[in-house]
Amino acid sequence: xxxxxxAILESALxxxxxxxxxxxxxxxxxxxxxxxxxxxYESFPNREVCLAALYDSLAEAMRAATVTALAxxxxxxxxxxxxxxxxxxxYLTSDPRRARVVLIEVVGVSSExxxxxxxxxxxxxxxVMATWATDSPRALARVERLTATALVGGVNHLLVDWLxxxxxxxxxxxxxxxxxxxxxxxxxxxxxxxxxxxx
Numbered sequence: 001x002x003x004x005x006x007a008i009l010e011s012a013l014x015x016x017x018x019x020x021x022x023x024x025x026x027x028x029x030x031x032x033x034x035x036x037x038x039x040x041y042e043s044f045p046n047r048e049v050c051l052a053a054l055y056d057s058l059a060e061a062m063r064a065a066t067v068t069a070l071a072x073x074x075x076x077x078x079x080x081x082x083x084x085x086x087x088x089x090x091y092l093t094s095d096p097r098r099a100r101v102v103l104i105e106v107v108g109v110s111s112e113x114x115x116x117x118x119x120x121x122x123x124x125x126x127x128v129m130a131t132w133a134t135d136s137p138r139a140l141a142r143v144e145r146l147t148a149t150a151l152v153g154g155v156n157h158l159l160v161d162w163l164x165x166x167x168x169x170x171x172x173x174x175x176x177x178x179x180x181x182x183x184x185x186x187x188x189x190x191x192x193x194x195x196x197x198x199x
Contacts, residue, residue: 008043009050009054010032017097021106048110055113055117069083089174089175093162124152132144
């Protein structure tokens, strides 16, 4: 059963990631997986649950790639930032089907899916905050969290734009832009902290 479920999810990646979630029927998912519809319903009660399972697996793999890159990077904050962003962006850009499912196909499907998306984005905000905390001599404030949320949202939309615009930009350029944005935010706080050392 596990193999059939994996085959269905692989078919879902292909169908949802190319023709899109709305256009892909359960019949097409089963044809791509080489199983009958009975086996689909053994694994998933409906198409949305299948999409959610695919999204969860992609989000977990994306997180794992990012965490692994952070663990292997030099402890310098600039190196950590570059490594984490590079892993995150390349995980999605290396297979545009992943990017389409994670960034576009899950949007607006249902309130449950929106909660799921929000949790994944917040998880990346937490990762950013944890990385910044390793280099900060003071406790990070609410403003840093808001900034991290804005930056993660910016990275997310930059990738949406890359995908919708025909994937013309080199992923390395996307990484470089994001690294510069993160560095600019930190420079701003460092300047503010030196002017108001007790805040």
